[in-house]
Amino acid sequence: MTISVKSKTLPSSILGPEISVVPDDHPFRQEFRGWLAENSPGIPEPLDQDEKFALRRAWQRTLFEGGWAGPAWAEEYGGRGAGPFHQFMYYEELALARAPFIANTPGISLLGPTLIEVGSEELKSRFLPVMLSAEEIFCQGFSEPDAGSDLAAIRAKARLDGDEWVIDGQKIWTTWAQYSDFCFVLCRTDPASERHRGLTLLICPMDQEGVTVRPIEQISGDPEFCEVFFDGARAPAAYAVGGVDDGWTTAMILFQFERGDQGFTDHSRMLVHLHEIAAELREPRAAGRISAAAAAQARRRLAALWTRCQELRRFNLRVAARLEEGESIGMNGSVVNLFWGELEREIGELTAELHGARGLLLGTEPGHEVLATRAGTIHSGTSEIQLNIIAERLLGLPR
Ligand SMILES: Cc1cc2nc3c(=O)[nH]c(=O)nc-3n(C[C@H](O)[C@H](O)[C@H](O)COP(=O)(O)OP(=O)(O)OC[C@H]3O[C@@H](n4cnc5c(N)ncnc54)[C@H](O)[C@@H]3O)c2cc1C
Numbered sequence: 001m002t003i004s005v006k007s008k009t010l011p012s013s014i015l016g017p018e019i020s021v022v023p024d025d026h027p028f029r030q031e032f033r034g035w036l037a038e039n040s041p042g043i044p045e046p047l048d049q050d051e052k053f054a055l056r057r058a059w060q061r062t063l064f065e066g067g068w069a070g071p072a073w074a075e076e077y078g079g080r081g082a083g084p085f086h087q088f089m090y091y092e093e094l095a096l097a098r099a100p101f102i103a104n105t106p107g108i109s110l111l112g113p114t115l116i117e118v119g120s121e122e123l124k125s126r127f128l129p130v131m132l133s134a135e136e137i138f139c140q141g142f143s144e145p146d147a148g149s150d151l152a153a154i155r156a157k158a159r160l161d162g163d164e165w166v167i168d169g170q171k172i173w174t175t176w177a178q179y180s181d182f183c184f185v186l187c188r189t190d191p192a193s194e195r196h197r198g199l200t201l202l203i204c205p206m207d208q209e210g211v212t213v214r215p216i217e218q219i220s221g222d223p224e225f226c227e228v229f230f231d232g233a234r235a236p237a238a239y240a241v242g243g244v245d246d247g248w249t250t251a252m253i254l255f256q257f258e259r260g261d262q263g264f265t266d267h268s269r270m271l272v273h274l275h276e277i278a279a280e281l282r283e284p285r286a287a288g289r290i291s292a293a294a295a296a297q298a299r300r301r302l303a304a305l306w307t308r309c310q311e312l313r314r315f316n317l318r319v320a321a322r323l324e325e326g327e328s329i330g331m332n333g334s335v336v337n338l339f340w341g342e343l344e345r346e347i348g349e350l351t352a353e354l355h356g357a358r359g360l361l362l363g364t365e366p367g368h369e370v371l372a373t374r375a376g377t378i379h380s381g382t383s384e385i386q387l388n389i390i391a392e393r394l395l396g397l398p399r
Contacts (some may be wrong), residue, residue, distance in 0.1 A: 002222040008037075008042075009036060009037050009040075009093075009096050010096045010097075010098070010272060010275065011096075012024045012029075012092065012096060014096075014271060014272065014275040015092060015095075015096070015267075015268060015271050015313065016309075016310050016313060017270075018272065019317060021085055021317070021321070022085055022088055022089050022092070022125065022317070028082075028086050028089055028090075029089045029092075029093055032068065032089070032090060032093045033096070033097070033298065035066055035068065035095070036093060036097035036099060037097070039062055039066060040059075040094075040097040040098070040099040041055065041059060041099070041100060042097070042098045042099070043098045043100070043101050045101075045364055047365065047368055049223065049224065049313055050092050053103060053176065053179050055100055056100055056102055056103040057103040057104075057134045057137075059099070059100045059102060059103075059132050060102040060103050060104055060133075060134040061133060062230075063102065064078075064132055064134065067072050068080075068081070068090075069102070069108065069132045069133070069134075070108045070112065070132050071086065071087060071090050072087050072113065072261075073108075073112060073113070073128075073132070074211060077112075077116060077128050077132075078128065078129060078132045079123070079132075081246055083318035083323075083324055084260075084264070084319075084321075084323040084324050085320055085324060087261075087264045087320070088101060088264050088316065088317065088320045090264070091264045091265045091268055091299065092148050092268040094268075095268035095269045095271070095272045096174050096224065096268070096272065098272065102134070102350065103134050103137060103176070103179070104131055104132075104134050104137055104138060106138050106139055106175070106176075106184075107127075107131035107137065107138035108131060108132065108142045109257060109258065109261040110184075110254050110257055111138055111140075111184050111203075111241070111254070112127075112131050112132070113254075113257040114127060114201075114241060114242070114250060114253050114254045114257065115127060115128060116128070116243060117253055118241065118242040118250060118253060119241050120238065121244070122215050122238055123238070123239065124242065127182075127203070136181040136182060137176065137180045137181050137182075137323050138180060138181070138182050138183070138184060138203075139175060139176050139177045139180040139182075139183045139184075139206075139228075139276050140174065140175065140182040140183070140184060141156075141171040141174055141177075141184060141185035141186065141204075141228060141344065142154075142171070142186050142369070143171060143173045143174070144156060144169070144170060144171055144172060145170060145172050145373075148172075149172070149381070149382060149384075149385050151186070151251070152185055152195040152196040152248070153195075153397060154187070154188055154199060155169055155188065155313045156168070156169025156170065156171065156185060156186070156187045156230060156376055157169055157187055157188045157189070157191065158185075158187035158188070158189050158200065158202055158235075158375055159189070159191075160237060161234075161393075162237075163208070163236065163237045164234045164235065164236060164237060165189075165202055165204075165233065165235045165236075165239070165240070166232055166233070166234060166238060167185060167187055167202065167204055167210070167230040167232075167233040167234070167329070168230055168231060168233075169187065169230050170227065170228070170229050170230070170234060171183070171185065171227070171228040171230075172216075172225075172226075172227050172228075173225045173226075174213075174222060174225055174227070174228045175225045175226075175379075175380075176215045176224070176225075177206070177215075177225070177226035178213050178215050178221075178223070178226055178229050180206050181198070181205065181206055181207065182203050182204065182205055182206060182209075183203075183204050183206055183228060183288055184201055184202070184203050184204075185201070185202050185203075185204050185230070185308045186199055186200075186201055186247055186251055187199065187200055187201075187202055187247070189245055189247070190243060190245050193245070196248040197248070198245050199245070199246075199247030199248050199251070200240050200242075200243075200244050200245060200246070200247040200250075201240065201241040201242060201247045201250045201251060201254075202235050202239055202240055202241070203239040203241060204230070204233055204234075204235040204239070205234075205235065206268045208233060210230060210231050210232045210233030210234060210319070211228065211229070211230060211231075211233045212229040212231070213226050213227070213228050213229075214226055214227045214228075214229075218371075218372070218375070219371045219374060220368050220371035220372040221368065221371075221375075222268060222368075222372070237247075255333075256328055256329060256333070258333075258380060259329050259332075259333025259334075259336065259380075260319075260323060260333070260335065264316060264320065266312065266316070266336065266343075266344075267309050267312045267313040267316055267340075268313075270309050270312075270340075270343055270344060271306070271309050271313070273347055273351075274302060274305060274306050274309060274347065276360075277298075277302055277347075277350060277351065277354065278302060280293065281298060281299055281302065281346050281354070289354070289355065289356050290353065290354060290356060294353065298350060298353060298354060301346075301350050302350065305343065305346060305347055305350065308339075308341060308343055311339075312336070312339045312340065312343065315332075315335065315336065315339065316336060319332050319336065323364075331389060331390065331394045334381070334389040334390050334394075335384040335386075335390060335394075337381055337386050338383055338386040338387065338390065340376065341376040341377035341378075341383055342376075342377060342383060344373050344376035345374060345376050345377055347373065348369065348370045348371075348372075348373030348374070348376075349370070351366055351369060351370055352366065352367075352370040354366075355367075
């Protein structure tokens, strides 16, 4: 797919007051901004899912060729060794350029950094380059029908047969499984084990008889995630990531990357979205679609949401500062997750109201977007689970 460049980068002032450690004139920002102005395809992404995925894959390829696909990865693995403040600026610039998402997020943000930390040299050289270039796509096989929030209840199992793992079980809600070449699957490898013991993270090839993928249609109309059935599926013995029977440790390392990465990405895309809503509310046309009273209420909600996004931006910056000091994100990841999920959903609701009945129509851009934001408080851990973590582990309240 060819990418046609049609976006103009928004000024960074729309993100809020300038912050001195990540200033507008930082050379890293300036370099990436210049590159994005030349290369970003901008919005909107196509509504058709196959076309959208193809665009994201082509876009990741473009980033890769420009040396911008995985800035947080060390240079020896094709990244730029960008620290947390640089990642913060990277995601802000992507949002300002209204760049699409990439195709291989589970690979670049989750499995890749985990491989770099605990993977064998064989796995690193086999998978990291193709992950970065989007030549091969990866999906995350953690959730099961009875093991979502309670991940330690995993039942998918794997046993060694000669030099191969044989995997049996079912995964669910596996995003982009239908486009993936590999799934990183959390399996029970010690049959006598319970809960978080005796698990292993395995990389399983998808293109084989033992793997069946059934897409599930979401409320937005997209069959974005899937059921994945493993019936005697095979993976090389060497495709275990981290220690065998120590998959819980590997999974926790992977989650640290998920939470850290999310903290850098969220506020900027939402602030750009709020900027677009503000532009609509300034247009006289908007007043025609909704009543004057509803427009006044929308303006108040917009201001409140913008203020909360500013708080999230500041919080994310504090997280980045702690990561720069070598600390881990820890429980702060739950605060970011909760904040972001709720904000995204409320921004979706405001968008819906501004578009009246059209705001809930499938097949329209606002309708699609509004319905897609409902997932914000579920994936990456539900809001209830984040609240439990904050209450118990940050505030020390009883279970
Ligand atoms: C868009 C989307 C994409 C996803 N992509 C992936 C993916 O690629 N790979 C993957 O592995 N998973 C993926 N997931 C799954 C996601 O991680 C789970 O949906 C999530 O962890 C919740 O699990 P569950 O759906 O089984 O809900 P359940 O755990 O069954 O929860 C149901 C309800 O009960 C509440 N609840 C559960 N336990 C508690 C508790 N202890 N205290 C209070 N309330 C509780 C929950 O908050 C929720 O409201 C995706 C989900 C979505 C929505």
